[in-house]
Amino acid sequence: MNKSKFKSWYLLSLLIILFLNSCVPTQKAIREENKEVPQQYKNQSSDTVSSASVQWKDFFKDPKLVALIDTALANNQELNIMLQQITRANNEITVKKGEYLPFVNIYAGAEVEKVGEYTRNGAVEHNLNVREDEEFPEPLTDFSVGLSASWELDVWKKLRNGKKAAVLEYLSTIEGKNFMVTNLVSEIASSYYELQALDNQLEIIEQNLDIQQNALKMIRLQKEAARATQLAVRRFEAEVYKNQSNKFKVQQSIVETENKINFLVGRFPQTIERDSDEFIGTPIDTIYTGIPSQLLANRPDIRQAEYELEASKLNVSIARANFYPSVGIKAGVGLQAFKTKYLTSTPESLLYSLVGDVVSPLINRNAIKAEYKNANSRQLQAVFEYEKAILNGYIEVANELSNISNLKESYRLKEEQVNALNESIELSIKLFKSARAEYTEVLFTQREALDSKIEIIETKRDQLLANVKLYQALGGGWNTSM
CATH class of the missing domain: 2.20.200.10 (Outer membrane efflux proteins (OEP))
Incomplete structure (x- = not known):
């Protein structure tokens, strides 16, 4: 082939390539991710001190709870499954790196x-x-x-972008593991406080049963003395039976909660060691929220969504490079x-x-175009996921801040209610003995006192759970080396 023919073929090949490249679709406008968050939380200062930087071993003061969490982080099956996923993602980086080498x-x-x-x-x-x-x-x-x-x-950087995307996916799986750790820590702590609350409820029911059984003996004596009717006796008996039934319900809840913790810890059912005697007196620590923008760095789910978004951008470039020769x-x-x-x-x-x-692709370009459109859609989806993660994080913190404030006032009022009803029990019995009160007043007072005691235990539990949830919402509990 002479030089003139060679030049003609060269120019023709170049024109064909330019023609094919001119058919590459232009990337659609992609919605830019919104990182704007409010400057501070409602009714909170703009101090940047955040409890999210506190390690979970320092955040939880109960050594038995700390031991449970420590065991769970080593034995929890779901967490170990996630660790294998991280290993696979790391291996994928090596695979992608090898693709652009000879x-x-x-x-x-x-x-x-x-x-x-x-x-x-x-x-x-x-x-x-x-x-x-x-x-x-x-x-x-x-x-x-x-x-x-x-x-x-790798003229169009398709293979190198594939390796970078694999690195981002690997980082995303690490953040997914961190997010799982925060959820695991929160779930074990919440279940532990739930278990302590159930222990206290069971104790209150048993104490109330003693009071009611004494009242039942008294009403039976009153009936023998013709100062009370069989109706009063049966009403008191019904109340005793009711609380005996509730006692078994609470005992079943204790078993199920213990087994839930055992499952999270990765072991077969056994008794959970805990200290429930001082549950009501457990102090509620102050949690520092910092500023909303710190959520972008502290919350693993937000960082995971950010890595997924960056990977989706590279995948768009990879899909576009498939049009080129x-x-x-x-x-x-x-x-x-x-x-x-x-x-x-x-x-x-x-x-x-x-x-x-x-x-260069010639005939089957529709399939490549479809994959390119899918890559654009996945990127837009990743943007929405990222925005949703930020919005969800802010709202979770705002909800728990409000919850903690309202529970504090609710607990204060319930303390006064319990004190008043405890005095009412003694007064109602004295009045009934002197025939100055009906037996129904004694029943209602005992019932209200029992309900109020259980409610204050539940409120205390809710206060502890709200602190745990706020700690989790701020992004605490995953990093032991902060």
Whole structure:
């Protein structure tokens, strides 16, 4: 081929490539992620001190609770499953990195072939002497050994972007693990406080049963003295039966809560060690919220969504690069002969090759366009996921701040209610003994006192749970090295 023809083919190939590239669709406008958050939480200062920086071992003061969480972080099955996912994501980085490096293979082969004599190859071989007094071998053997290499030139950075996306996915899985840790820590602490509350409820029911059974004895004596009716006796008996039934319900709740903790810890059912005697007196620590913008750095779910968003942007670039032609190089060098003794005879047995090619999609471009559109949609979806994570984090903190404030006032009022009803029980019994009050007043007072005591235990539990949830919402509980 002369130079003029070569130039013509070169120009034609260049024009075809330019034409194909002109058909690449323009990327749609992508919604920019919104990182704007309010400057501070409602009715909170703009102090940047945040309890999220406190390690969970320092945040929780109960050593038995700390021991449970420590065991769960080592044995929880779901967390260990996530750790394997992190390992897989890390291996994927190595896979993607290897794709834009040359592939070099070593090969060795042996072959035997017999062709028909009355064929072109057979007729030639039959009359061919390799050397003087040495006929062409029949059947023909073939031995080879050598190296082969192939390399796709990453002209459009498709392969490098794939590796970067794999790194971001790996970082995303780490943040997913951190988010799982915060949830695990929060769930165990919440269940532990729930268990302590149930213990106290059971104790209150047993104390109330003693009071009611004493009242039942009294009303029976009153009936024998003709100062009360059988109706009063039966009403008091019904109240005792009711609380005895509630006692079994609470006992079942204790078993289920213990088993929930055992499941989270990764072990078969056993008794959970806890200190429930001082539950009501457990202090409610002050939690510092910092400023809303700190959520972007502290909450693992927000950082996970951010990494997913960055990966989706790279995937759009990868999908766009599929429209461009790929440039590849293939090379090989080795030795080949029909007898092994000739393999080392060089340069006669030496073989080598070098091939360069350019491949561009032509017919099946609709599939590539569809994947490109999907990549754009996934990026837009990742933007919304990121915005949702930020909004959800802010609202969770705002809700728990309000909850803590309202529970504090509710607990103060319930304390006064319990004190008043405890005095009312004694007064109602005294008045009933002196025939100055009806038996129904005694019943209602005892019932209200029991309800109020259980409610104050539940309120105390809710206060502790609200603190745990706020700590979690701020992004605390996952990092032991802050």
